Amino acid sequence: MSDHSARARRRGEELIRAIHDAVLEEVVEVGAGRLTMDGIARRAATPRTTLYRRWSDPIEVLLDALYHQHPVEEPTPGADDLRGDLIRALRLMVEWALSPAGRAVATILTDPKSVALMSEALFERVFANRGGTFTRTVLQHYADRGRFPVELLTPVVADIGEALVTKRLIDTGTAPSDEDLSAIVDQAILPAIGLGPGGPGAARA
Amino acid sequence: MSDHSARARRRGEELIRAIHDAVLEEVVEVGAGRLTMDGIARRAATPRTTLYRRWSDPIEVLLDALYHQHPVEEPTPGADDLRGDLIRALRLMVEWALSPAGRAVATILTDPKSVALMSEALFERVFANRGGTFTRTVLQHYADRGRFPVELLTPVVADIGEALVTKRLIDTGTAPSDEDLSAIVDQAILPAIGLGPGGPGAARA
DNA sequence: GGATTTAGATACATGAATGTAGCTAATCGC
DNA sequence: GCGATTAGCTACATTCATGTATCTAAATCC
Incomplete structure (x- = not known):
């Protein structure tokens, strides 16, 4: 035995x-x-x-x-495709948000006892670049290459995509489809950096 | 005695x-x-x-x-001041979110047991018009009066303000200042309905 | 004023989680 | 192989929430 x-x-x-x-x-x-x-x-x-x-x-x-979670995959802007890269960045975010770690983070953030137990440092380590840097990486890349005015890339603008995806996740509890993500990019992010659906200045016509 | x-x-x-x-x-x-x-x-x-x-x-x-909570105050678009009304709507939302009821809703939404206990109907009654209809009321009002094209008032666009305020509340845990709210309106909402900071088409110049 | 309703004050058996302690035995380092 | 480390197992006293039951007495209705 x-x-x-x-x-x-x-x-x-x-x-x-x-x-x-x-x-x-x-x-x-x-x-x-x-x-x-x-x-x-x-x-x-x-x-x-x-x-x-x-x-x-x-x-x-x-x-x-x-x-000790492995860090999430970072969005890597590739070809000259701002719109596609933004959608891909948001898709990465959705993926993370639905993972066990992502769901855990969501419950922690609204649990008073948990929040109280987190030091600044830990907060930084655990949450940095997760709820907030998916689209920013992409936007920064294209701003640097002159695709749109750098001064339009404000903190608010860098948050638009993540904020809308988060709201959808909370409201519906389900993952946004690719069409949803496209809508967010076309109707909220691109206009904010001066690139309407039909190109610069299109909103005027 | x-x-x-x-x-x-x-x-x-x-x-x-x-x-x-x-x-x-x-x-x-x-x-x-x-x-x-x-x-x-x-x-x-x-x-x-x-x-x-x-x-x-x-x-x-x-x-x-x-x-049984008293319903939140509804935003009431008044003078012909879209920008001001949007800021006021977001301020109402912040006020509600920081109230006991608002904080309670936040914790409920990420507690599995609570969510499971809520029927569709109750969800509707408790949360409707609270996390999602602050700026929409205002935007609808001005769209109806032709201040901007109605077809730009999509579900995504109606969510931009609430989504960004929510994200700020989660990220920083503190109430956004009036400057923060102005930034959200100017840099995210107005561009999305074709009204950039300098008026229609300004992004092109 | 008398009957009814309903809050307040116990009490109690049950079950779950806590934090600690002591022992056994598997695994690792040398 | 041998000693040190560290899981695994069991037990225990404590605390807390649960759900129910019983009794008293205050507020309300008529």
């Missing part, structure tokens, strides 16, 4: 990854507010004692999991 | 209002996920039994409280 334990004993990195996965699944199911050490431990199939050896409460586990 | 109880006994409307107030305070402090009958009862200084007589769980209490 050498194998009364079904699975080889996990340790170090492997175990921690399992716990990180567990907490991300758990938070999507019950919300950041109802996270418990017990629930995480059960889902990760590990004793609670293992959790207490490393973290002091469920939110710590969650933040740690997010901290 | 007729007053061994410090306060006159509350009943009916008065008691219910106290409970509604309590649950709204409670949810802002602990989040929708950590709401408990116990916590609400303590804050309202009433026995738990009183709560169970009317509601079956904490989320029900919260939804009921929101359901």
Whole structure:
């Protein structure tokens, strides 16, 4: 009877990854507010004692999991296709937002206890370049190449795409289709940088 | 010894209002996920039994409280001042979002258990015209009067202002200043309806 | 003023999560 | 191989929320 334990004993990195996965699944199911050490431990199939050896409460586990997430893919502006690159950037954002990590971030941001537990530094590390830099990268690229006036690339303008996608996600709870993303680009972002659907100045005609 | 109880006994409307107030305070402090009958009862200084007589769980209490909130003030377009009316509409929205009810809605929307408990109808009643119709009312008014082409007032365009204000609230956690609201109107909304800062077609020059 | 309704004050059994402790045994480093 | 580390297991006292039940007494209706 050498194998009364079904699975080889996990340790170090492997175990921690399992716990990180567990907490991300758990938070999507019950919300950041109802996270418990017990629930995480059960889902990760590990004793609670293992959790207490490393973290002091469920939110710590969650933040740690997010901290160790692989960074999201960055939008990489390629050919001379501003419109297409913007749509692709927003698609990347949607993808991230629907991932376990993205959903976890959403619940954290409206949970008072979680927010209180986050240091500035952690906030920076976890959220920077995720909810806010998808279209900015693309816009900066084309502004630098003179496709539109740099002074139009204000903080507000850089946020338009992300803001509208976020609102849609909250309102409908479902992923925006490619047509939705195109509409956002054509009707909100491009006009803001002086490039209406029919080209510069088209709105006048 | 007729007053061994410090306060006159509350009943009916008065008691219910106290409970509604309590649950709204409670949810802002602990989040929708950590709401408990116990916590609400303590804050309202009433026995738990009183709560169970009317509601079956904490989320029900919260939804009921929101359901009975007085509706928000509606933006009322007045003089011929599209820009000013848009800014005022967004200011109304910020005001609402920072109120107890607004904060409660924010936590509810990212709490899986709460969302699951909301029927379509209740959702409609509680959230309609709150997160989404501040600038739309104004824009519709001026579109009808021919100040800009009606076909430019798409669902996406009607969402721009609310989306950007929401994003700011989430990102910074603080209320946008009037300059911030002006920037949103000038740099995002007006361009989208063909009215750039310098008037129609200005982006071309 | 008497009957009805309903808040307020217990009390209690149950279940869940907490945080700690002690032991066993698998895995790793040398 | 041997010692150090660290999962895994079990137990336990504590705290908190739950849901129900019972009784008292204040407010209201007629």
